[in-house]
Amino acid sequence: MSNSSKPSKSLMSGNEAIAVGAMEAGISLAVGYPGTPSTDIIEYLAKNFSGNAQWVLNEKVALETAIGASYAGRRALCTMKHVGLNVASDPLMSVTYLGVKGGLTLLVADDPGAYSSQNEQDSRLYARFANMPCLEPSDAQEAKDMTKAAFDLSEEFRLPVMLRSVTRISHSATPVETGVTKAENPVSLQKDPAHMLAVPSNVIRCHKELNDKYARLAQWSVSSGYNRVMRTGFKKGIIASGIAYQYAQEAGSEYNLLKIGFYPFPEKTIEDFVKGLDEVWVMEEGEPLIEEIAKKYHKNVRGKLSGDFKREGELGPDAMLPPATDDTEVKACVINQDELPKRPPVMCPGCPHRELYKALKQAGPVFTTGDIGCYTLGATPPLSAMDTCLCMGASISKAAGISYQGLKRVAAVIGDSTFLHSGIPALISAVYNKANVLVLILDNSCVAMTGHQPTPLTGQTAKKEEGGRVSLKDLCLACGPASVEIVNPYKIEDTAKVLSEKLAKDGVHVVISESPCVLIAAKLKKG
Ligand SMILES: Cc1ncc(C[n+]2csc(CCOP(=O)(O)OP(=O)(O)O)c2C)c(N)n1
Structure with a gap:
């Protein structure tokens, strides 16, 4: 697909959808450093985007380059894998103080299960750490829509916005409707020392501005539409975020369902949702962040902290499958991973x-x-x-x-x-x-x-x-x-x-x- 504005529907991986969303949002620059599962976003843009898509030497350089484009008034997409954000964390922690000009979306792809990584850290913690908003899609369509929305939100709040993907969103394909491509922002580089200089004399004021923005974002989170109750009428409930929303469907339809797609967490929505339920399950890839909040408002919360799900490794699509019995069809499909021969990657012949x-x-x-x-x-x-x-x-x-x-x-x-x-x-x-x-x-x-x-x-x-x-x-x-x-x-x-x-x-x-x-x-x- 090229960056034309003709709407159509096709099957896309989450990463392709993010690339398409960025083009539709009118980006002027896409910049990143490779790292599975994020790599193919820049690769897709390098092939299909008529504007500037580039690799740079590391994630810190990528984020700083994107900030530069944003200072020039343009929209920029910056991509990396989760551990890349450690490298980019220095500029990240200060750019949220200063704020941005043109929309800046930071795509971070997490790797729960560490299929190709040195750890399985949860980037939502970085969003919280840096006081920035974070969107978490549950399929490719949402990945595209949220990418576009992230740029608008970034310009509304003058903050970079994180889009957190995970391997199963980035690498699996679902139908995506493409939309209209927005024109690029005009170039406009204005001097604004109060919001461009991270120097001691600006820090306290900028910190206060950031805390105020975050408080506004917390309110926005409740009314955003990204955190919404999908099903009611039952005595048990599931709160699920991102890809785990798909896993929650495997539990059957006899659970109330709250879908989370935006952080800061919608505490009020969570509090209202759990009221009157007998049991609340929380499904999220990574750390038990939503579960911690749910526990504040309900006594019977089941998830990682309760020991119902493992804290390490991927939650995975089977997490809520009912326990198999001898005569369930499901049993035949459940594979015991421990019994399978291990096939670790090896060096290619002739390497x-x-x-x-x-x-x-x-x-x-x-x-x-x-x-x-x-x-x-x-x-x-x-x-x-x-x-x-x-x-x-x-x-x-x-x-x-x-x-x-x-x-x-x-x-x-x-x-x-x-x-x-x-x-x-x-x-x-x-x-x-x-x-x-x-x-x-x-x-x-x-x-x-x-x-x-x-x-x-x-x-x-x-x-x-x-x-x-x-x-x-x-x-x-x-x-x-x-x-x-x-x-x-x-x-x-x-x-x-x-x-x-x-x-x-x-x-x-x-x-x-x-x-x-x-x-x-x-x-x-x-x-
Ligand atoms: C901070 C960080 N960014 C990105 C990655 C993803 N990644 C793994 S290895 C690698 C680079 C490998 O290239 P090179 O050093 O040239 O070795 P080669 O694989 O070509 O032998 C990258 C980018 C990572 N693991 N950590």
Whole structure:
């Protein structure tokens, strides 16, 4: 679909619907950093949006870029996965104080069940932390409608608005009616120091303005229409938010039903809903936030705090299925996950990362601090070549921390995109403080883990156009290590020799393992 204004109906994933909603809302910029399950929003926009859709180096840069566009009066969509919001949390916590100009929607896709993430944090807590509104869709149509509404709300309250998706919204498809595309806002960059300078003299006043906005939002939440009673007339009730609203349907129709789609939480609506019920179930992916409120107003609340649902992992569609008996049809469909063979992701056959790990093994004993990317898969057997993994950009700093304790033969393994994302400050710090570490940058010419997005090292933009190009070797040299060398990981013996030499030396040594991801190598050859 292009960003035309002709209404039609089609099947869309939640992510496509969000992209379409943003186009219909008249965005002028879409900016993000890849991360499952959010990645395909920018990819869709890069293909289908005639305006500016771009990848940047990390989530902090993405949010700050979107804030810049908003200051210029335009609407901007910023996308990331949940852990990306940790990286973007610094600008987030202050931009809510200052406020925005053009509408700014922050799409954060959570990963309950941690299917492809290092944790399963709940972004609604960030919305609460930053005092910003948050919309939570329960299907693709709502994802599109809420995206559009988020921009209007952002301009009405002069606040960024979070749209919280989860894997099952982002990646499953339901019918979506497209609508009319709004014209872009005119460019208008006005100086407004009282709301553009996060400096001490502005903080208390801005904080007060934010608290006032939040109080207004709490009222708006009750009357917004996003938090509404869907069914009455029974003695039991379910409160369900986002995707869990779909799971609530599995419980059958003999429950009153309150659907939550907007935060701040509509306390009054919840209080009124639970009145007179015998039992209240609360279904929400992530932390028991709504449940905590429901418990304030009812004695018999069933959910995660009561132990009826697990607090860890995904709530999932089966959460409210009635218990199966021998003669229920349902039983045949219920699969015991524990009985299934585990199929963890593995490195692709021919992956250059495998060969690098083989060379590292040949180079002798080493403690390897890891990072996040396809190469993390080297942590599992048969390679078992990575000893730690924490979050993006942590490998070099962890290695340096170990080396400062007088230990040698420590290697940090980091991918090219991760190095650009948050490895560079760690490398400079290690050089500055005279660490003794070997830094292995695995340059496979893309962000492989999230689906082969381009990086500044290839110079191709999200829209597959030619952009500026950055040299990884020059970048590393500028950080000041003792040496920077490039190896071909498929030449295992040669690579092992280089690694063995560097591991025996003091100082910070960088080795770039240069070979494109096997899945894109053929394409790159063709140009
Ligand atoms: C803060 C944060 N943002 C995004 C992600 C999603 N993510 C996982 S690995 C990765 C980058 C992988 O690229 P690279 O370092 O080049 O390694 P490759 O997969 O290409 O081997 C990203 C963006 C994440 N895990 N954490």
